[in-house]
Amino acid sequence: MSEGKRVAVIEPDERSGLVLARALETRGWIVTRLRRSRDLARSQRPDILVAALDGDEAGVLETLVRLAAAPLRPPVLLLTRRTGARVLESLGALGVDRLIGWPCRVQEIVSAIDQLCAGAAPLRAVS
Secondary structure (H helix, E strand, O other), X not given: OOOOOEEEEEOOOHHHHHHHHHHHHOOOOEEEEEOOHHHOOOOOOOOEEEEEOOOOHHHHHHHHHHHHHOOEEOOEEEEEXXXXXXXXXXXXXXXXXXXXXXXXXXXXXXXXXXXXXXXXXXXXXXX
C-alpha cells in the first residue's frame, strides 16, 4: 500500500531516526531522513511528514508554520516526549494531523502513518 510513497522523517537522534527509517523502508516507503527540520527544503514534497518535536522545537514549529501557510501540505505526524505541554494545544491549527508520545513502538508510528495516508490525498489543500 505504501509502495513508492515518500516520507520525510525529522529526528535529531541518529539511532531513533535510523530505526524508524529502516522500518518504513521495509514496508516500501522512500524515506528522507533529516536531523533538523530546517533541512526540509521548500521544494521537497513528501507524501507524509513525521517530525520529532524534542530537541528541535523552534525548527519544527517554524516548519509547521511554513507548511500551514502553503497552498498544499502533506499530512503531519508529530512525535514528542511532551504530550502534556501547553504548546501542543494549538498544533491542530498548525496542521498537525496526529500526535504520538515518543518513544513508542515503531509499529504504532507505522500504523498512524498508514491511517493518515489512507484518509488523505498525497498533498492536501490547506483551507
